[in-house]
Amino acid sequence: MQLNPEKEIVETIAKIMLVSARTAPKAKGEDEIITGILSSEEKEKLALEMDIIGDRGEAYKFFKRDAQNVRDAEAVILIALNFKKPAGVNCGACGYDCNSILKQKGNNLDYAGPVCTIRAVDLGIALGSLVSVAKELGVDNRIMYTIGVAAKKLGLIDGQMIFGVPLSVKGKNIFFDRKPV
Known part of the structure; x- marks a missing residue:
């Protein structure tokens, strides 16, 4: 008998979630x-970067809390908007x-803009689609801005807007009832 085999399927579930986003x-x-x-290895590198960002001061403490969630998660998905062309609806x-949007001087903050709002909405719909799959399959998750900021800083994925979705299969959802920062 194989005991507690449910953690072995998390990567497969992550891939199914990505199909829904696509x-x-x-x-x-x-x-x-x-x-x-x-x-x-990338997950730990990401968590370390989140810890570094969390050291910037009181306003950034939540990055450290989220870094621990990344370490405790069985998998982490990244999803990004790699904006190249506006939707063309003006x-x-x-x-x-x-x-003119592509001719604008961009910024390089946590997100790099400007980006087409319609494309940003596409990203939001894709995020909603992928986390709905996790919900249906009983996998705990949370959409995290903090993961995206650190992933962008590390160059883990191309995109102006990046979010991370950690996945967990434990007896209690690790992404809720977290200590306030």
């Missing part, structure tokens, strides 16, 4: 989403028109 609806059917699953939500 097939989620995208504006005009154009896909600028990039995904990945971290190796154990909605103005980004603050520009589709002809």
Whole structure:
């Protein structure tokens, strides 16, 4: 008999979650989403970077809390918007028109902008799709901005906006009832 084999399938579930993100609806059917699953070594490197960011001061303490969640997770998914081309609808939500957004001087903060708001919404829909799969399969997860900031700083995945989704299969959800920072 194999005892407690459920942790062995987490990487497979992560890949199924990424299928849901990939097939989620995208504006005009154009896909600028990039995904990945971290190796154990990348996961620890990411957690270390999150600890370093957490050392910046009181306002950044939550990075350290989230770094511990990364260490305790069985897997970590990265999902990013690699914005190359605006949706072409000239909605103005980004603050520009589709002809001028790519000509703007970009910033390089936690996220790199400006980005097409329609493409950012595509990323949000993809995130919602992938975490819904985890919910249906009973895998605990949480969408984390902090993971994306550290992943961007480390160059783990291309993209202007990056989020991380750690996955856990334990008797209690490690991503809730966390100590306030």
